[in-house]
Amino acid sequence: xxxxxxxxxxxxxxxxxxxxxxxxxxxxxxxxxxxxxxxxxxxxxxxxxxxxxxxxxxxxxxxxxxxxxxxxxxxxxxxxxxxxxxxxxxxxxxxxxxxxxxxxxxxxxxxxxxxxxxxxxxxxxxxxxxxxxxxxxxxxxxxxxxxxxxxxxxxxxxxxxxxxxxxxxxxxxxxxxxxxxxxxxxxxxxxxxxxxxxxxxxxxxxxxxxxxxxxxxxxxxxxxxxxxxxxxxxxxxxxxxxxxxxxxxxxxxxxxxxxxxxxxxxxxxxxxxxxxxxxxxxxxxxxxxxxxxxxxxxxxxxxxxxxxxxxxxxxxxxxxxxxxxxxxxxxxxxxxxxxxxxxxxxxxxxxxxxxxxxxxxxxx
Amino acid sequence: xxxxxxxxxxxxxxxxxxxxxxxxxxxxxxxxxxxxxxxxxxxxxxxxxxxxxxxxxxxxxxxxxxxxxxxxxxxxxxxxxxxxxxxxxxxxxxxxxxxxxxxxxxxxxxxxxxxxxxxxxxxxxxxxxxxxxxxxxxxxxxxxxxxxxxxxxxxxxxxxxxxxxxxxxxxxxxxxxxxxxxxxxxxxxxxxxxxxxxxxxxxxxxxxxxxxxxxxxxxxxxxxxxxxxxxxxxxxxxxxxxxxxxxxxxxxxxxxxxxxxxxxxxxxxxxxxxxxxxxxxxxxxxxxxxxxxxxxxxxxxxxxxxxxxxxxxxxxxxxxx
Numbered sequence: 001x002x003x004x005x006x007x008x009x010x011x012x013x014x015x016x017x018x019x020x021x022x023x024x025x026x027x028x029x030x031x032x033x034x035x036x037x038x039x040x041x042x043x044x045x046x047x048x049x050x051x052x053x054x055x056x057x058x059x060x061x062x063x064x065x066x067x068x069x070x071x072x073x074x075x076x077x078x079x080x081x082x083x084x085x086x087x088x089x090x091x092x093x094x095x096x097x098x099x100x101x102x103x104x105x106x107x108x109x110x111x112x113x114x115x116x117x118x119x120x121x122x123x124x125x126x127x128x129x130x131x132x133x134x135x136x137x138x139x140x141x142x143x144x145x146x147x148x149x150x151x152x153x154x155x156x157x158x159x160x161x162x163x164x165x166x167x168x169x170x171x172x173x174x175x176x177x178x179x180x181x182x183x184x185x186x187x188x189x190x191x192x193x194x195x196x197x198x199x200x201x202x203x204x205x206x207x208x209x210x211x212x213x214x215x216x217x218x219x220x221x222x223x224x225x226x227x228x229x230x231x232x233x234x235x236x237x238x239x240x241x242x243x244x245x246x247x248x249x250x251x252x253x254x255x256x257x258x259x260x261x262x263x264x265x266x267x268x269x270x271x272x273x274x275x276x277x278x279x280x281x282x283x284x285x286x287x288x289x290x291x292x293x294x295x296x297x298x299x300x301x302x303x304x305x306x307x308x309x310x311x312x313x314x315x316x317x318x319x320x321x322x323x324x325x326x327x328x329x330x331x332x333x334x335x336x337x338x339x340x341x342x343x344x345x346x347x348x349x350x351x352x353x354x355x356x357x358x359x360x361x362x363x364x
Numbered sequence: 365x366x367x368x369x370x371x372x373x374x375x376x377x378x379x380x381x382x383x384x385x386x387x388x389x390x391x392x393x394x395x396x397x398x399x400x401x402x403x404x405x406x407x408x409x410x411x412x413x414x415x416x417x418x419x420x421x422x423x424x425x426x427x428x429x430x431x432x433x434x435x436x437x438x439x440x441x442x443x444x445x446x447x448x449x450x451x452x453x454x455x456x457x458x459x460x461x462x463x464x465x466x467x468x469x470x471x472x473x474x475x476x477x478x479x480x481x482x483x484x485x486x487x488x489x490x491x492x493x494x495x496x497x498x499x500x501x502x503x504x505x506x507x508x509x510x511x512x513x514x515x516x517x518x519x520x521x522x523x524x525x526x527x528x529x530x531x532x533x534x535x536x537x538x539x540x541x542x543x544x545x546x547x548x549x550x551x552x553x554x555x556x557x558x559x560x561x562x563x564x565x566x567x568x569x570x571x572x573x574x575x576x577x578x579x580x581x582x583x584x585x586x587x588x589x590x591x592x593x594x595x596x597x598x599x600x601x602x603x604x605x606x607x608x609x610x611x612x613x614x615x616x617x618x619x620x621x622x623x624x625x626x627x628x629x630x631x632x633x634x635x636x637x638x639x640x641x642x643x644x645x646x647x648x649x650x651x652x653x654x655x656x657x658x659x660x661x662x663x664x665x666x667x668x669x670x671x672x673x674x675x676x677x678x679x680x681x682x683x684x685x
Contacts, residue, residue, distance in 0.1 A: 028468075032475040080455055128661075138664035139673070141455050142611065145402070145604055146657040146664075153654035161648065289459060326474045326481060331467030335460045343446035343457030350450075 004356035014294060014301075014341060016348050021336035028332055034325055042322060043315025053314060055185060055200015060284075061310030062202065062267045065209040067288025068295060068302040069216050070261035075297045076220055077253035078233035083129060083144025084261040085285030086151030087122040091262025092269040093155060094121030096163065096276035099176040107204075110180040114266050115208065122262015123255040125151060130254030134247045140254070148285075159278055172277040182271045205267035210303070212260060217299040219256070229253055261285060290334050293341040309334070367508075371515045373632050378520065379590060380635075381628025382527045383408065383582045383599075387606035388613065388620045389534050390578035396538065396615060397571030398551035398676040399447055402458035403439065404579055405603025406465030411436040411583025413469040416483040416594035417476060419490040425588050428490065432587075433580030439465065440576025448568050451680030462603070470596050481596040483587075492521035492589035521589040523581060530578070534617040547571055551674035554681040564681045582606075608660035615674060627656045 026036035047053045067084045074081035081087075094117035104110035129143035159171040168174075182203045186196045220226040232239040232249040240246060264284060269276050291309055295301025316330035340348070387404045394401040411432035419428025439461050446457040470481035477483055497518035504514040538544035550557045550567045558564050586602075587594045609627050613619035633640070634652035641647075 028471065032471055080453075082455075082459065132661070132665050136665045138661070138666070141402070142607070143661055143664060146608065146661050149601060149604065149657045150654045150661075153650040153657075156653075157648055157650040160650075286459070286463070289456070293456070324474070326470055328467040328470040328481070331463050332471060333467075335463035335467060338456060338463065339442075339446070339460035343452035343454075343460055344450055346450040346452055 003353045008352060008356065010296060010298075010301075013345070013348050013352065014296060016352075017340035017345070018294070018337070020340050020348070021333060024336050025329070025333045029325065029329070032325065034323060039319055039323065039325060042318055043311070046318025046322075047311045047314035050197065051195070052197035052200050053318075055197050055202040056314040056317070057307070057310040058185070058202040058206055059200065059267070059272065059310070060313040061306045062206045062209045062271075063264050063284040064287050064291045064306035064309045065213060065303060066264035066267070067261050067285050068291030068306050069212055069288075069299060070257045070259075070285075071288045071292035072295065072297040072299065072302055073216060073220070073229075073260065074253055074257040075292060076226075076233050077229045077249055078236075079133070079250070079253060079257075080141050081126065081144055081254065081257045081261075082141055082289065083126060083147050083151075083258070083285070084288045085281055085283065086144070086148035087125045087258040087261035088264045088268075088281045088285050089151045089155050090125040091118035091122040091265035092276050092280045093158065094118045094262065095265040095269045096173050096176075099180040099270060100163075100173060104177070104179050107180060107182055111182060111204070111208075111266060111270070114180070114270050115263060118262040118265040119259035120262075122265075123259040125262070126254045126258025127251070130251050130258075133254075134250040156278060159276065163276070170277075173275045176270065176274045180270060181274055182266070184271075201272040203267065203271035205271045208263070208266065209306075212263065213299040213303045216260070220299075225252065261288070287334060290337045290341075294337055368511065368515075371511055373629075373636060375516050375519075376632040376635065377625060377629045378516070378524060379628075380631045381624045382524045383585050383590065383602055384606050384609055384624040384627055385621060386527045386530065386578050386582035386585065387603055388609045388624050389530050389617065390575040390582065391607055391610045392534065392613075392615055392617065392620060393547070393571045393578070394575040395610065395677055396551045396674055397547050397568050398554060398674055398679065398681070399443070399568055399572055399575075400454040400458065400678045401443065401572075401575060402455060402607060403443055403461035403603075404575075404606050405599050405601070406458075406462035407436040407439045407576060407579035408583040408586065408603055409462075409469055409597070409599045410439055410465040411580040412587035412598055413473060413483070413583075413594045415580075415584035416486060416587035417473070419486055419588050420483050420593070423488070423490050425486075425490050425492055428588055429581070429584045432584035433577050436580030436583060437573060437576035440572050440579070444569050444572040447680065448565055448572070451682065454678055454680075466597060469594070473594065473596075483594040486588060486592045490588070491592055492523055492585075494519045494521055495525075521585070523585040523589050526581065527585070528621075531617050531621045534620075538617065543570075548674075551676055554676050558681070558683065568681075605656050608656050611660055611673075612663050614672070630655050 029036040029039050047057045067088060070084050071081055095114045098113045098117040099110065102113060104113065125147060129140050129147055132138040132143055133140040159173065163173045164171060165174040182205065185202045186198045188204060189196045220229065228244045228249055231242060232244055232246065236246060269280055273280060287309055291302055291305040294305035312330050312333055316327050319325045319329060320327040387408055391401050391404050414435040415428040415432030418431035419425045443457050443461055446452040447454040473481045473483060500514045500518035504510045538548060546557060546562055546567055550564055554564045586598055605627055609620060609623040612623040630652055634649055
């Protein structure tokens with residue numbers, strides 16, 4: 001028998017964790033002499049009060065959906081992919097190569113090429129840690145951390161020495177050709193008679209991200225592979241007895257995870273910057289961890305949590321613009337969310353379980 | 365490369381290896397007791413900030429060091445709470461601690477000093493000064509040994525000597541005392557320790573606390589000895605390099621010394637020479653940056669000697685299964 005009803009596990013615990021994280025964040029804001037209520041108002045106004053704000057919120061959310069899904073898929077196979085950052089960097093490299101060196105006729109074709117390239121590059125970067133975990137028993141957390149740093153050095157080398165246009169000092173590629181530029185929400189919604197801010201970066205990748213959420217949901221709960229993945233995640237020995245190959249699942253889970261993280265590049269590299277810069281990922285790979293934990297590793301949860309973090313990101317930028325609260329406040333909130341929904345999960349769960357057991361005993 | 369240049373490179377190797385060594389030993393205590401700690405980076409960063417801030421305000425570097433250790437121990441306590449008391453995921457807790465430190469240091473620094481997330485530069489008694497060892501000046505004219513003693517061995521801050529003394533101290537504590545035996549046992553087989561009537565929780569908290577102290581010294585060294593003040597993200601991945609060194613060292617103190625010296629040498633070389641020309645083949649500076657991580661992956665892969673972590677590492681201990 002379950003210790004508590006499912007809704008408590010899915011809704012109540014994340015909610016309490018979120019409230020705890022928000023309360024401590026409010027204390028932090030108070031501590032640095034600012035007004036938390038005014039700060040929240042400013043954040044809501046700046047990120048949700050205009051289509052411009054929404055455009056940024058959804059742009060960030062798109063990034064976090066990809067990286068959050070990446071972490072979630074690996075979590076289902078009980079692996080902690082901390083390398084989303086590096087995989088997204090490599091995905092960016094794949095997008096840049098495809099956009100720069102293939103003459104695409106139209107963005108709708110180019111985006112397919114870019115999705116394929118980013119997924120392959122991201123998956124390839126996850127493949128080595130996955131292989132080492134499956135065959136040599138190297139801990140995937142440590143190897144993916146190491147691969148983040150190796151990716152940063154590799155990207156630095158490629159941008160400075162190979163892809164930088166002649167005469168440019170900036171470690172970045174040339175602008176991508178105009179045919180590869182993705183339509184923004186402004187261009188997509190205009191034919192429907194909806195006016196959306198022209199300068200906001202949210203673009204067609206948002207739709208791809210939502211489709212990716214649906215695809216991951218179908219993969220995990222509606223396919224044989226998804227079942228094997230979850231079975232492996234619950235009990236490796238159990239899965240082995242059921243004839244599931246640990247090597248295959250480890251590899252596939254990490255390849256899918258890396259591919260999803262890499263696909264983030266169609267949003268930030270192809271959709272927004274339209275060239276590859278050194279620090280393109282901006283920590284989105286790590287935010288994926290918070291998003292996945294907050295969303296309970298469910299694609300719909302990831303979708304909601306990504307929008308929440310998109311809001312925090314855009315709201316945090318507004319705060320930094322108008323008040324004395326630095327942007328790093330978002331990093332603190334992110335840390336608190338990871339702490340409460342991830343590491344201190346039992347702190348919230350244990351008393352709740354006791355409460356529900358006591359209630360049930362009273363009923364009986 | 366002449367002898368004096370070599371000495372200079374080795375001298376900066378020692379300087380750069382010191383924070384790595386302290387953090388590596390910190391991780392060693394924690395992981396030997398079965399608590400994975402990827403939050404070394406965050407603890408160092410917070411300690412770096414508080415040591416610089418308190419040293420600046422009070423003018424005393426020793427008070428700064430204490431503040432650094434205290435702040436690092438607060439985070440260590442949080443890690444202990446999450447991973448020992450509440451049996452949470454130790455890796456996730458470490459990630460959270462790193463972000464917490466990265467955000468809080470800038471937030472508090474901006475609030476206190478209004479210099480864009482840094483502390484003012486430290487001068488005079490607010491910094492650790494280099495110590496000239498006895499006879500360094502007298503012996504300097506002696507060929508070979510004189511410059512070696514004067515440039516390489518003498519002239520470091522007290523924290524460098526403390527860090528190097530920590531190596532034999534750690535070895536002695538782990539392998540020659542009852543506490544060390546129990547600490548190692550709790551990382552391999554906590555149930556056996558529990559059966560023997562020794563508190564698993566107590567031992568693990570003790571290990572995490574030692575980890576906090578060492579990370580605190582490492583952070584204080586960064587901000588008050590290696591550099592003069594705190595700047596945003598000044599640990600720059602050193603916590604992760606220390607983690608890499610720990611694996612490289614196979615969780616042993618003397619190996620930790622050689623691993624951190626090796627990684628320190630890589631940093632010193634990367635700092636001094638941009639691209640290295642090896643007779644036609646140019647090694648780009650990025651390779652030097654990535655080398656510690658690549659070496660660690662190779663070691664982890666078990667191609668060059670297998671690194672086997674403590675058996676109970678990462679597993680919360682539950683009395684009854």
